[in-house]
Ligand SMILES: O=c1ccn([C@H]2C[C@H](O)[C@@H](CO)O2)c(=O)[nH]1
């Protein structure tokens with residue numbers, strides 16, 4: 001799966017965003033090593049705290065369907081600025097592999113690719129509890 005196609009899928013997922021409070025739509029798309037795609041959008045709440053980011057929705061769908069072999073995730077929010085996952089999402093992701101690729105996009109022609117390790121150095125993860 002090309003990074004650009006995964007961004008396009010994340011942009012389509014962004015259309016489903018439920019974000020009446022921030023009006024900031026975010027989409028995410030996960031690609032697994034076994035070739036599956038899972039999408040997510042941000043979902044907000046009137047009581048604010050339960051709000052969940054697009055990345056965690058996509059990853060939760062992936063894990064709950066039985067896939068833990070995440071190869072990469074694309075995230076796209078604003079059309080004017082590259083979107084990076086928030087700190088909570090970075091920590092959520094680290095559970096499923098520090099080497100996963102994180103595609104931080106503005107659109108299919110403008111994006112940056114990092115490993116999760118680069119975005120969350122010296123992380124606390126599953127191996128710390130072994
Ligand atoms: O990486 C991010 C950053 C923010 N949001 C959502 C949470 C909230 O609904 C809105 C504004 O923060 O954007 C995401 O989904 N992903």
Ligand SMILES: [Zn+2]
Nearest residue numbers: 053086088089
């Ligand atoms: Zn987040």
